[in-house]
Amino acid sequence: MSVQAPATLFDQDAVRRAVDTVLTDFLATQTHSALDRSLPQQAAEALSGFLGAGGKRIRPVLCVAGWQAAGGTGTLDPAIRAAASLEMFHSFALIHDDIIDASDTRRGQPTVHGQTSTHAAILIGDLVLVFADQLLHGAGLTPAQLDAVLPIANALRADTIYGQYLDISHAGQPSADPGPALTIAQYNIAKYTIEGPLLLGAALTGDGDAIRATLTACGMAVGEAFQLRDDLLGIFGNPTHTGKPCLDDLREGKTTVLMALALQNADGPQRRVLHHHVDNPHPIDAGADQIRTVLTDTGARTTVEEMITERRQSALTALDTANLPTHITAVLRSLAVSATSRTI
């Protein structure tokens, strides 16, 4: 495989296909090697099903976009392999998240721990994190590229796990302070999903520092807005579109900016409605309208919409004032708009 970087267009689908080819080949090699050594193949098999069942590959796409944004040209291969390692890391994170959230399904299939056991899924997740290393270390990077990329990859990983840790630490403890929820969004989504992949890709050119500030400004703003939109969709979205049961965040006692703002402004009866549903792990959906009314009447919904608009605007301004290649600016503008205004 040798995909050339197109000079003036960014083909997201081609990136996804190339990344999936790398992942499929890697897993085939792992399965083969496990078989040769009489080792269990369940890990590679479970992962294969997991990766084959969907996923938007947003991190790999952003990694390749970051590489091109920083002036990357020539063969895409190293960028694609580094991007594939991000998707592998994401698989690790989801496998362990699903254990922690006690989720039954992921991408319409039973979760890995549901297919095996909690203990097996802990180990499969661990192995997948090692696979992510193997993909990155075997990406054919030059020593200079490796030197630039490893600290960014490690920071992205540590930040993601810190974000998860913060998330579970605050779960079930509704607070009227939106600070923690925003910090979680920054680590768990903005750095992990948007800024980190962009910076990792940019670092591959050895010249990532020049546009680091632009990618960070754009990535963090879009990432935060993405999470805020997700919080709104979790309450006001259509479950058949979002693929996520309505009010799931509330059921899990998730710390969100939306909830914090509502608690901040709620009067006594409104506060009781919100607390009732947080304290009740399986609220009946009949309560959904009551909650929506409180979130709307307290102004929380409007404030969150304003926060999204501000962040989208600040991302677009960062892009407008930077001197990125036109086709990359177009990709990032389109991401900033779609991630923050999506309705599904």
Add this chain to the structure above:
Amino acid sequence: MSVQAPATLFDQDAVRRAVDTVLTDFLATQTHSALDRSLPQQAAEALSGFLGAGGKRIRPVLCVAGWQAAGGTGTLDPAIRAAASLEMFHSFALIHDDIIDASDTRRGQPTVHGQTSTHAAILIGDLVLVFADQLLHGAGLTPAQLDAVLPIANALRADTIYGQYLDISHAGQPSADPGPALTIAQYNIAKYTIEGPLLLGAALTGDGDAIRATLTACGMAVGEAFQLRDDLLGIFGNPTHTGKPCLDDLREGKTTVLMALALQNADGPQRRVLHHHVDNPHPIDAGADQIRTVLTDTGARTTVEEMITERRQSALTALDTANLPTHITAVLRSLAVSATSRTI
């Protein structure tokens, strides 16, 4: 810190102290950085207590021994830092193992999941695995060293996790075939604890291939013998010396060569004694003597002792025929003898 490699002696205590200094400094930096960014410090704190509570640092010692065995000279620093990353990986493995084994204590202290929660400990373990990467990638290795070391580190990690996976897959399913138990010992102990650290250290010299066969022959033999000795001590050892409750392996339904050999040769009543204790998660200690009698009368105990002797001998032969520096041969000989004849 700059420790010079002594030309003719190998000071294990100095290696342990230097490794502990690297680990302590690393964790202090992590705690500080988490504090600066308002991130939870529990991970670094839990790990600090964990590392401070003991541990023999056998992997770091072997890593530095492997480096010297392959002709490493000059400053010990990169070898010490790579060695510290092995100890960090070991901490990760123990944190997740303790969850899987539902262990209450580790090194005389509550386990990490006991101090926090299962979910927090999954994430703390994950973070510690990233810390291991950060230590290795920041060990000041040259591009050539990194190139040689990363594939070995990744293989060691994957093999260890495969070994754990095999272990839990076979737990509670007593078999008269010693094959799986020996495979688990190879991955979970021999490769992870002995061969892998030796090879990693040797790779640091860029000239590890020359003595790879010797280190593998010696490391695998000692590692298997170590596990076989451990199995015997788990049944016949003195719990006050081993620090492990007697018959714990049996209670956990652990797959051991000792048990498989006994089942292979047991008659009906003997088999019933063995199965009774595997099926009963909390056998009373009064049954211990009955089990010891069966393991002895079936010849399993003697066969395992013979397997240990064979492996010790083959390790010593591998060392005798290799042309390693005298002081390193002495260290490895002493390890081969102590690991296989230890009574505590």
